[in-house]
Amino acid sequence: MVMINTARGDRSLRSFIDTEHGTLSRELYVHPDIFQQELEQIFARCWLFLGHESLVPNPGDFMITRMGTEEVLLVRDRKDHQIRAFLNSCRHRGEKVCRYDQGNALVFTCPFHAWTYDSAGRLVGANGINNPNSYNGELDREQWGLVEVAQFKNYYGTLWATWDRKAPSFEDYLGPFAESVRYLCEATDGEDAGLEVFTPFQKWRVPTNWKIPAFTSATDLEHAAMTHRSVNAAAIGPMRGKGDEGSRHGRRNRLPSVSYSVGDHNLGHGGNWTVFQAPGLADYQDTWYEPGMRRNRRNTRTGSGRRTGRVEAISASFLTSSWTIGAGASGIRTRWASSSAGASSASTRRPRST
Amino acid sequence: MALRIEWRRRAEGDETILAVETGSNAVVKTWPANTDLLADFLNDMVGLDPTAPNADSEGKATNGVDHTQHPPQEWGDVVMSRSEAGDVLWVDPALYWEGIAYWFRSQGRDPHPARR
Numbered sequence: 126m127v128m129i130n131t132a133r134g135d136r137s138l139r140s141f142i143d144t145e146h147g148t149l150s151r152e153l154y155v156h157p158d159i160f161q162q163e164l165e166q167i168f169a170r171c172w173l174f175l176g177h178e179s180l181v182p183n184p185g186d187f188m189i190t191r192m193g194t195e196e197v198l199l200v201r202d203r204k205d206h207q208i209r210a211f212l213n214s215c216r217h218r219g220e221k222v223c224r225y226d227q228g229n230a231l232v233f234t235c236p237f238h239a240w241t242y243d244s245a246g247r248l249v250g251a252n253g254i255n256n257p258n259s260y261n262g263e264l265d266r267e268q269w270g271l272v273e274v275a276q277f278k279n280y281y282g283t284l285w286a287t288w289d290r291k292a293p294s295f296e297d298y299l300g301p302f303a304e305s306v307r308y309l310c311e312a313t314d315g316e317d318a319g320l321e322v323f324t325p326f327q328k329w330r331v332p333t334n335w336k337i338p339a340f341t342s343a344t345d346l347e348h349a350a351m352t353h354r355s356v357n358a359a360a361i362g363p364m365r366g367k368g369d370e371g372s373r374h375g376r377r378n379r380l381p382s383v384s385y386s387v388g389d390h391n392l393g394h395g396g397n398w399t400v401f402q403a404p405g406l407a408d409y410q411d412t413w414y415e416p417g418m419r420r421n422r423r424n425t426r427t428g429s430g431r432r433t434g435r436v437e438a439i440s441a442s443f444l445t446s447s448w449t450i451g452a453g454a455s456g457i458r459t460r461w462a463s464s465s466a467g468a469s470s471a472s473t474r475r476p477r478s479t
Numbered sequence: 480m481a482l483r484i485e486w487r488r489r490a491e492g493d494e495t496i497l498a499v500e501t502g503s504n505a506v507v508k509t510w511p512a513n514t515d516l517l518a519d520f521l522n523d524m525v526g527l528d529p530t531a532p533n534a535d536s537e538g539k540a541t542n543g544v545d546h547t548q549h550p551p552q553e554w555g556d557v558v559m560s561r562s563e564a565g566d567v568l569w570v571d572p573a574l575y576w577e578g579i580a581y582w583f584r585s586q587g588r589d590p591h592p593a594r595r
Contacts, residue, residue, distance in 0.1 A: 184523070185591055203523075204564060204566060228591070229591035229592075231522070231567065231590075231591065232567055232570055232575070234572050234575075239572035240572075241572045241575075243566070243567040247567075249568065249569060249570050250570035250571060250575075252572055252573055255571075
């Protein structure tokens with residue numbers, strides 16, 4: 126039984142949850158011991174979402190992402206063009222070897238003693254390494270490359286990794302939800318380039334526990350009317366198009382669609398997704414009330430709507446939740462969004478038939 | 480004939496890119512360093528053709544200059560060495576970052592423009 130040390134004495138983890146009355150303790154969200162257990166039992170073992178391959182399209186491209194509290198260097202190798210993920214920590218003294226969010230590089234040099242690694246994580250140099258007395262003359266460069274994730278998966282362009290060598294394969298881990306992820310990854314807005322992330326993206330460090338956005342908010346749709354009231358009033362929030370009040374956007378007619386909830390409680394994850402049963406983009410409703418604006422709005426939204434279709438796909442709720450499972454501390458989590466459409470709902474679009 | 484491509488330096492600004500035959504350790508081709516050549520060396524090296532005639536710093540052929548008579552160390556210390564396939568074989572971090580500062584950052588240039 127997992128015991129948590131609290132000011133009121135040791136308690137079992139189950140004692141924080143009152144299933145009879147449907148309540149749970151706030152300690153679940155703030156207690157450092159619980160967070161530590163989550164790091165060890167969830168973030169160190171599960172498959173975690175790192176990003177999308179379109180974020181590092183060129184040889185030598187890199188970006189920093191997170192797995193739990195750990196910074197991870199995602200880099201496309203210059204030679205074989207494969208994407209790899211490494212702990213952003215020098216094998217010598219543990220400093221960060223990459224101090225930029227993203228860019229393109231041939232080598233990564235630790236600022237402490239200049240241990241230098243190539244895009245495949247190999248140690249290729251260090252200050253003083255030519256001196257026969259340095260490192261006792263015993264530094265075998267082959268043994269001191271960057272720490273690579275235990276397992277890595279490029280799943281239809283989305284990048285996932287786990288630190289656990291014994292973890293099941295990515296597809297086995299996802300179970301029935303794998304098909305949903307594949308469907309989302311193959312989503313299209315009618316263009317040929319496929320799913321991609323628009324850059325530069327925005328990143329926030331939000332003072333809240335990772336479980337708030339990942340579970341509490343994602344499964345509580347009723348919070349939006351109040352929490353997102355200001356952006357709803359400006360008609361740029363997640364409630365836009367859901368009702369007539371406050372909406373200043375031309376709205377599309379709804380395409381025929383079917384929504385599913387998919388998951389496996391034994392695996393501990395799942396989500397909601399929507400399959401649109403018609404290709405292309407829906408027509409606009411005539412909702413704009415200012416003469417001349419409706420036509421202008423329709424024209425401009427056609428262009429942005431095509432782009433938004435992609436963004437919706439990458440920022441769908443399960444992916445957004447995955448992004449946000451980058452827990453920085455018990456009260457900090459990181460959230461990324463690729464455009465202002467980052468708060469959109471889960472949606473996929475059936476690829477256009479050819 | 481396996482080759483490696485080296486960036487060597489005698490002094491700041493007095494720098495050369497060499498093609499060196501790995502087995503014999505003989506220099507088979509040299510290029511006087513300039514920003515464009517170094518940028519190529521630091522990226523995909525497509526412009527560094529060891530079979531092309533030697534050229535001076537302005538790109539003119541330097542007929543009759545036989546650099547193969549010199550061992551590679553006569554061009555100074557190794558800044559970075561790469562295989563023909565692009566692997567980074569060796570880097571001296573201090574010389575490398577001094578070179579990046581001298582040839583690129585002091586001129587407002589980026590050695591890796593792929594994302595520009």
